[in-house]
Amino acid sequence: MKMNKAIIxxxxxxxxxxxxxxSAAAEKVTMKKLNPWTDCGIGAMVFTSNxxxxxxxxxxxxxxTTAVIxxxxxxxxxxxxxxxxxxxxxxxxxxxxQEVATGxxxxxxxxxxLRGCEASSHTxxxxxxxxxxxxxxxxxxxxxxxxxxxxxxxxxANSCASA
Amino acid sequence: xxxxxxxVIRLTFFCLICIFSCSSVANEQSLIEFSKNKQWIKxxxxxxxxxxxxxxxxxxxxxxxxxxxxxxxxxxxxITAFYLPVNKNExxxxxxxxxxxxxxxxxxxxxxxxxxxxLPEVECTQYKIWRNQIKSDSxxxxxxxxxxxxxxxxxxxLLLKFSEASGNKSTELLDNSLNYGAIVPNKxxxxxxxxxxxxxxxxxxxxxxxxxxxxxxxxxxxxxxMWEYKLTLTPDDVALIVSHLWEILPANFDYYFIxxxxxxxxxxxxxxxxxxxxxxDGSLWVLPNAVTTGLAKAIYKNKPLLEKVNFIPSRETVLxxxxxxxxxxxxxxxxxxxxDDFSFAxxxxxxxxxxxxxxxxxxxxQYINVVKQKDKNHDGIKANKRKLITERxxxxxxxxxxxxxxxxxxxxxLARRPSKVSLGIATVEESxxxxxxxxxxxxxxxxxxxxxxxxxxxxxxxDVEIIADKTQAKILKLDLIDISSLYLPAIPWTNSTAxxxxxxxxxxxxNNTCIDCGIYFAExxxxxxxxxxxxxxxxxxxxSKAFFGEENDVTVxxxxxxxxxxxxxxxAKFELQKTSDIALSRSYTNSLSLAFxxxxxxxxxxxxLLEKKETTFTALTINYYWGF
Numbered sequence: 001m002k003m004n005k006a007i008i009x010x011x012x013x014x015x016x017x018x019x020x021x022x023s024a025a026a027e028k029v030t031m032k033k034l035n036p037w038t039d040c041g042i043g044a045m046v047f048t049s050n051x052x053x054x055x056x057x058x059x060x061x062x063x064x065t066t067a068v069i070x071x072x073x074x075x076x077x078x079x080x081x082x083x084x085x086x087x088x089x090x091x092x093x094x095x096x097x098q099e100v101a102t103g104x105x106x107x108x109x110x111x112x113x114l115r116g117c118e119a120s121s122h123t124x125x126x127x128x129x130x131x132x133x134x135x136x137x138x139x140x141x142x143x144x145x146x147x148x149x150x151x152x153x154x155x156x157a158n159s160c161a162s163a
Numbered sequence: 164x165x166x167x168x169x170x171v172i173r174l175t176f177f178c179l180i181c182i183f184s185c186s187s188v189a190n191e192q193s194l195i196e197f198s199k200n201k202q203w204i205k206x207x208x209x210x211x212x213x214x215x216x217x218x219x220x221x222x223x224x225x226x227x228x229x230x231x232x233x234x235x236x237x238x239x240x241x242i243t244a245f246y247l248p249v250n251k252n253e254x255x256x257x258x259x260x261x262x263x264x265x266x267x268x269x270x271x272x273x274x275x276x277x278x279x280x281x282l283p284e285v286e287c288t289q290y291k292i293w294r295n296q297i298k299s300d301s302x303x304x305x306x307x308x309x310x311x312x313x314x315x316x317x318x319x320x321l322l323l324k325f326s327e328a329s330g331n332k333s334t335e336l337l338d339n340s341l342n343y344g345a346i347v348p349n350k351x352x353x354x355x356x357x358x359x360x361x362x363x364x365x366x367x368x369x370x371x372x373x374x375x376x377x378x379x380x381x382x383x384x385x386x387x388x389m390w391e392y393k394l395t396l397t398p399d400d401v402a403l404i405v406s407h408l409w410e411i412l413p414a415n416f417d418y419y420f421i422x423x424x425x426x427x428x429x430x431x432x433x434x435x436x437x438x439x440x441x442x443x444d445g446s447l448w449v450l451p452n453a454v455t456t457g458l459a460k461a462i463y464k465n466k467p468l469l470e471k472v473n474f475i476p477s478r479e480t481v482l483x484x485x486x487x488x489x490x491x492x493x494x495x496x497x498x499x500x501x502x503d504d505f506s507f508a509x510x511x512x513x514x515x516x517x518x519x520x521x522x523x524x525x526x527x528x529q530y531i532n533v534v535k536q537k538d539k540n541h542d543g544i545k546a547n548k549r550k551l552i553t554e555r556x557x558x559x560x561x562x563x564x565x566x567x568x569x570x571x572x573x574x575x576x577l578a579r580r581p582s583k584v585s586l587g588i589a590t591v592e593e594s595x596x597x598x599x600x601x602x603x604x605x606x607x608x609x610x611x612x613x614x615x616x617x618x619x620x621x622x623x624x625x626d627v628e629i630i631a632d633k634t635q636a637k638i639l640k641l642d643l644i645d646i647s648s649l650y651l652p653a654i655p656w657t658n659s660t661a662x663x664x665x666x667x668x669x670x671x672x673x674n675n676t677c678i679d680c681g682i683y684f685a686e687x688x689x690x691x692x693x694x695x696x697x698x699x700x701x702x703x704x705x706x707s708k709a710f711f712g713e714e715n716d717v718t719v720x721x722x723x724x725x726x727x728x729x730x731x732x733x734x735a736k737f738e739l740q741k742t743s744d745i746a747l748s749r750s751y752t753n754s755l756s757l758a759f760x761x762x763x764x765x766x767x768x769x770x771x772l773l774e775k776k777e778t779t780f781t782a783l784t785i786n787y788y789w790g791f
Contacts, residue, residue, distance in 0.1 A: 092379050094535070095478075098528040101552040102521075103560025110336040110375060127560065134556045137549060 036086035037142050081116040081161040082149065088114050089148075090141040097144060103130060115152065116161025125156050190276075194242075197273050198235035205435045206266055206407060207237055208416075211444070218423065218431075220366070221414040226259060241266050242276060248283055261287035265407035290409055297339045297371075299405045300328035304392040304429060305340070305475075306455055306575050307381045309617060317622055317646070318606060319451040319575065320381075321429045324374055324391065325405065336375035341408060343369050343425040345418035360420035367418035369411055369428075382477045386536055389475040390574045392458050394468055400436035407435060426451040437463060446791035450605060453790050455576035472574045476566055478536070482529035484566050486655040489526060497523050498656050501530075505547040507554050521563035524555045533654055578616045579765065580790035581606040587770075587784030589630060591675055599639065599782060601628040609649065609726055610734045610760035610770070619650035619692070619700050619726060621665070630678055637678040640671040649702050649726065650692050663692045663702045673710075674751045675780040682747070683711040688722070699727040708742075716747045732762045751777045 088111055089096060099105030103126055112122045128151050138144045152160045197203060199212070207225075208218045215233045217225070225232060227240035244259035245267065255261060260282065270276075303324045310316035323341040327334070345365035347356065359365055381387045396404075417423060427449040430441045441457030442449055461468035476484065489497070496511050500523070503509060512520065528551060535544050585601035604625035607616050623645040630639040647665030668685040672678055688706025695701050702724045710716045722740040729735055739755045754776040762768040766788050774780045 088373075088375060091376055092383075094532060095379070095383055097552060098525075098532075098555075101555040102525060102528075102562055104562055106334075106336055107375075110334065113334060113337060123560070130556055130560065134553075137553065139545070139549065 036083040036145070037090075081114060085111060085115040085148070086141070086145050089145050093141045093144065097138070100126065100129060100133065100144070103127065111148075112160075115148065117152070117156065118159045121156055121159035125151065125159070128155060190278075193274055194238055195235060197270070198233070198238045200269075200273060202269055202435060203238065204234055205431070206269060206410070207234060208411075208431070209234065218416050218428070219411070219414045220417055224411070224414045226263075238270070242270065242279070245270075245282055246279060249285055254289075255285050256287060256289040258283075258285045258287075260285045261290050263410050264290060265403055265410055268403060268406060293409060294405070297325055297405050298327040299325045299339075299401050300398060301326050302394050302396055302401050302404065302433075303473075304394070304433070304454065304458060305377070306390045306392065306451055307377075308388045308390075308477075308575070309622065310385055310387055321425050321451045321454060322377055323429055323432065325401070326393075336373070336378060338374040339371060340374040340377055341369055341371050342377065343367065343428050346415075357420075360418065363417050363419040363423070365418040366415045367423075367428075368415050369408065371408065371412060378475070382475060383532065384536060386477040386479040386533065388477045388480055388572065390455075390572075391473040391475060392455060392574075392576075393470045393473065394433070394458070395463060395466065395470045396436060396468075397464070404432060404435055407432070421448045422446060424449060426454045430454045430457065433458075437461060437468070443791045448604065449791065450581055452575050452578060452581060452606075455574070456580070456790065459576040472576075474568075474572045474574070476572070478529060478532045480572075481566055482526070482533050482655065483652065484569065485526040485529055485564055488564060488567060489522065493519060493523055493526075494656075497527055497530075500527065501656050504543070505550040507550070517558050518563050521555070521558055521561075524551055524558070525562065525564050527551055528555075530654065530656060534657075537654060575616070579607065579611055579762075580788040582789050582791075583626075583786050584789070585628075585770075585784045585786040587782055589780065589782040591780055592778045593781070595632065597630045597632050597678075599628055599630050599784060601626070601784065601786075603627075608645075609647070610736060610758060612732075612734075612762055617648070619648070621645055621647040621649075626669075635678075637672075638670060638681060639678065640669065642667060642669040642671075644668055649724075650694070650700055661692045661694070663690045663704055664688065665704070665706070673747060674777040675774065676750070676778050682713070685709050685711075688720075690722075695725070695727070699725065701725050710747050714747060716745075718745055718747065719743045734760045734762075 092107055096107040096111060099108045103123075108126055109119075109122060112125060113119075117125060125148075129148055132147045132151060133144075136147070138147060201212070204212050210216050210218060219225075222228060225237055225240075226244045227236045232240075241259065241263065247259065249255055249258055260267060264287075303326065305322050305324050307316075307320040307322070309319045322343070325339045325341075327338075345360060345367045347365060351359075378389075381389060416428065427442070427446075430449070434440050439461070441461055442453050446453070458469050459467075486494070492511075496509070496515065499509055500507065500512060505527075507513075512523070515523070531544060531548050531551065582605060583601070583603040585599070587599040587601075589597045589599050591597070602625075603623055606622045606624065607620075608623055609619055609621045623642055626640075626642040626645060628639040628641075629636055631637070645665075645667045647663070647667075649663040649665075651662045651664075653659045653661050664687070666687045670681055670683050673680040673682050686706055686708035688704040690702055690704030692700055692702035703721070704724075705719070705721045707717060707719045710718075720740055720742040722738055724736065724738040726736045727734070736758045737756070740753070742752050742754070744752050754774070756772065756774040756776075758773075759771045760768050761770075768786050768788075770782075770784050770786060772780070772782045772784075
């Protein structure tokens, strides 16, 4: 009987300790600003045709060059709106940046939808992003993502999904 | 651990006894009957109803733990697994109820097994997350046009796309899509790639992604047009397909380029909810085009399966479309901007109003995208693009030019069927009379109507012609491949002409004087072409040809040609070739050919060939086009 109690107590303490550690870790994660390029490895994942990517995904026959990564079915680790938006920007930058400069287009709409921004706010957001880019030109996906995130945080937090 | 295992085994045994020993004979009978259910067989991907051999090679997919168990054994194993309690050492997601939602759905809809007791309650977290991401009010099959840079993609490619009912154009990029392909090691040797693809030594699997990745890869990088075939499937049937995807995503298949390819497995996936097949089960080869043809013919719940076809232009098609919309002045200003290294300090540009400026910049965006893909070593693209973006940011938001729908982009299912048999007569020097018979495996030649196919192109594989007289029959020619693209349009503003190329390899008679002088060959040529009128094309090419057989040799040649549509149904091709006076080609340094094709129905045409190659060869053939 004593033995059982001891085991139960040990398990409870263990469970509590693990739960505390987990919540602490979770808090730490939420405190830290997500950088999808380093935290989710987006830069290495998208359009990489290296062996590792091929092993975890599926280098499709049709292209022979396209590493199919970040499948929807294995997207939990970095499944937040920000990570999805970052992945979209990384994958489609050549066309997306033109549409951002133009101020409209299906890639711009898709980016803001992925980011969880209300449709009614899209024009205002992209206007603001255009102004930021005009002042500080971007030449890579991460820079465009940071401008969007900063602009959302500063002016459109209520219109978009929370970080 | 061992105790737990024993407990699970005992429980399994108990369940089995309950289900199969204690159940009535009638229930056993219903299981036997259901195990022959077409949809159940399709869920297991069995090759035929009568065999238990599956296309899926992953043992874990089969709960009876072997890949060649009967559909009845798999059914019993599945029901048993559904009733198993959750293994505490495993995630809930490993439970059969979570792994096989389509099997559960189908079995529950057909068999009443409530008397076996309540199914355990299992929270399928992973499946729920995945399922919630799939917008699945409707299904489309997307056909990506042929891609000449990859032998496996020359016939086009298929993928599946799921959309919301209220889906509008702006959100289609975020639709979910499903691809199927071989798992190819990185930096695979190209020859090995082709051989292994044909011989079936690659594994293949399905993969799920947002559609934007395919849109970007096919449309923006590889510059391939796409057609979306929207289907009329009911929400219930779409749901069954989606839940089955979850079952097969972890599974591997064998990949065979010729038949068990993307086209075949997407057809099978859609057939899950159809009464009749889209493609014949006995097909020796399966092309993406055959699936689109099957979709267009298929009847589903007493109405056409195909709702509509949407054209999705590639970046290059958009560029050519925009270019066609520009005024002469806009084209000229754009040309000056390019020539001036993307400087906008140009008087004529500065004098334009904002709309004209926007139109020019947005057209140049398309231009620079295409240049980037076609000329990877082009200097200064990145810097020039920055200049374009900077200039565009100065102007108000809003697109000033949009893609204008064209009638030219007819869908691939309208194309002529890919395989051909022919019968004919031929004469040599008007003295000897022969009969000819021919067979072509795939796909089209440049005398075929361009509807739904690349105009001025030739893509033939395994094309054989036999010539015979009363005493003998010989192979006149056997083309293993005969591929050419005679019109690769020039990029606007580059001041270049269209280019052309061709590759051919096989076996043929050296010239027309004998039918006993066969030789193996491989040849390739490059050149330039120019459009003459709306239907004509002139081309000039230089090439080289190697001979193998009793003699090995190499020769070079130049040729001039003209290809045109005289009427809607009548096409003609003229070719004049000058071959170097060396090697085996000495016997025919000058040759010319003239061919006419008259299409008198979608499946039939008649052709006349006149060829002067040392002696004159004349052939009249009637050709029937078909496909699996």
